[in-house]
Amino acid sequence: MFEDGAIINELLIERLNYIIYVVLLLIGLHAMISKQNLIKKLIGMSIFQTAIILFYVSIAVKDNATIPIYKTEHDPHGDAAKAAVLDSNRSGEETKAFYAPVMLKPEETQQYSNPLPHVLMLTAIVVGVATLGLALALCLRIQQGYGTVEEDELLVKIERSDARYSQSPLAKAKNRRRTQSRNTRKPRTSVKSTKSIGKSAKSLESRDSTKTKKTTSKSNLSQPKKKPASTSRKPRSSSSKVEGSKPTTPKAPAKKASEKTRAPKKKGAE
Amino acid sequence: MKWISLIPVVGVGVLLLFAAQDFPEWGDPQSPASQSPVASHFINNTGVDTEVPNMVTAVLADYRGFDTMFETVVVFIAGIAVLAILKGSGGRRRGTRRAYEVEAEPDIIVTHTVRLMVPVIQIFAFYVLAHGHVSPGGGFQGGVVMGASFILVALAWDLDHALVRMSLPRCMAIAAAGIIIYAGIGFLSMFLGGEFLDYAELEKVLPVSREMARYHAMLGVEIGVGFTVTSIMFALYANLSTEGRLKGGL
Known part of the structure; x- marks a missing residue:
């Protein structure tokens, strides 16, 4: 059942992260579509957002790789760099040239997972918090104005007040x-x-x-x-x-x- | 009626799962995202260009500095918008108390615990902010932790207690100051001969090399981000918990 090439193996073992993200995304989508309560819709939106974040972060994962922070031996200010400076001082070479960090070799690049999705998701999380706060404020205002955050009741009331005023x-x-x-x-x-x-x-x-x-x-x-x-x-x-x-x-x-x-x-x- | 919404949901799910078969496997080092020249460039050159060990911070505050600046502006605008939406809207019910609003003395155990915890939280926030180059962290994270400390004060005593320390006008001033710090560093590097947010030009005013100038300028913009996020987090809480009245609250 779990041999190579079987579709269940493909989806459940090697690509479990995508399953999880799809399920979370669908939960959020369903909540956004079918729930009448605006707060529940917002919760659905947050779940949706979490699914996207999970998707991006899981793409950034590399086997046998660590977080995108330089290890000590590559750290421009770590012990390795300090030792290099000391060495260069001892041997009388010019400090600055030796001190400058060197570019990583391709095989060393493989030791670090991809920083780019992390950065993008950091942005997404922060903007998500800001928009969530704004959406909650709007919900509060709707609750104050109409006395409800249920969408069907809201529509009835809005229609009625539209007929009256505007x-x-x-x-x-x-x-x-x-x-x-x-x-x-x-x-x-x-x-x-x-x-x-x-x-x-x-x-x-x-x-x-x-x-x-x-x-x-x-x-x-x-x-x-x-x-x-x-x-x-x-x-x-x-x-x-x-x-x-x-x-x-x-x-x-x-x-x-x-x-x-x-x-x-x-x-x-x- | 409610079940009709399942049709598009299941449809989207089937499509996504169908597409997921073509995605790279979990942790595949040969995946397109990991092999992309952009990612390898960031991993290879961050140390050379900026001497910052944390690539995420370097990419966030330096390579994508423009993006992060306007992200901070987004946070700021969201705070202003919440203020504008809720300001004065709750005055209608002044005097009458809601069912969930109870008049309670601050609990002595809670307040004493919070009194001990808040300084530690704030120190930790500064650590997260200032150490964001070397360890996971940065302006947003530190700012959120800092804002949480103020929210904790508001929760343990009441909102007035926190507002004495961080009144709303002061909040907005600090938030604006954060953006001004960020943009100011950008403009400074522009006037020193580089492009906007080209931190390397700051070597002319800082006694360090071009790489270290970028390192320190990143700390500067992170501090700006931290200012904005701290105050906007607290302003959001203060407004949302009291429906804009800034009195009583949770």
Whole structure:
């Protein structure tokens, strides 16, 4: 089974380092792809990085070779060099010429493993630490802003806040036109109330116009410090109406309810 | 849904294992990486060019000095970015304590142990940094050990205790000073007639040979790297553990 040439021998005995690196790399890759938690994704990234580092360092290994630091006999400042200096002093030769280290012979080169992968991986580790710190800071900020680092929840929340705040100019113009035409058709009942909407959570609730008056009055109570009503309120609330009316996931009503309950608390914290 | 991700993962794995058969065997001295002229050049010429016994340090700080300089800049920028992201973001929750935040007196056993250990750690950090030419070590490693000593202080007492010794403005100043030391050595060698980071030209200001000038300039840039890494490591910890508030923390 383990004779020369067999594929299991090839892979398991002589190339075990590659197996390990591939397995580690796959663990990291799988974590990065399939995990929803951003921190777990980061852990996967670190494992991935470790696999690459292992790959490079294992390439640097040479049989019967030592670490890439000169042995005493090749050390430019070691005992051998000192002895050479002493010798040269004794024999009256010029010290400097004798003291200068000589280039290694090819067979001596084989005694040292390859320094280059070590240097490259040193760079990779340091930059990896820096990027990991940065990524963790971003995760913290995401957690502060959205209250979660789970990717699916994040996507829902980001989509919702996108619908509220940052529409593309094109969509905004379209919505404005639509609301204008609607306004001409029948006077809006909630023009006054939408003006006083300070926070986005409410604009979600103003989706059903029957409720609008009630909720806004409630929010006025819960919000002592009113934000200056801007002119862009009207299209914004209507845009949320448009966005909200599209078919959403079955979770949406529950989310809406939770949003409703959370909204006053948020305002109080601010 | 989750299992769909296994398809690309297994595909990549099969490809990599397939390719692994063509890779050199473990420890093969005839492997392309070991036979490459670059590697043999570094092994053969490091002693002649720089008189540094540790080839990794020589390659890192001298032959690839430009790379290492901007690597240090990357670390510095990462520290600044973490500060910029987290600065003031945690103020919203000031006053209220989280569930995991407990008010606890520093433990007497821990603090006394740390009091004994920190000087040793810092001495060891200096050793790792300064001895990086001759033994495994260098600026990054020494800097990380040094930063760990400050983090240990912050863990044993609290963050305020460590911030008294290493406040965040001071951190950033030290980090910037490290890069200035590195780049300054590069510019100095440039103004002395060589190229940027061509340390051999420093022989005109140092009373040593060209080779030893490179040796000592490498120590200089390692010290610069050590400054930056020390302070950025601590700044990262201080910011990440307190969400940028720099108060309380772990």
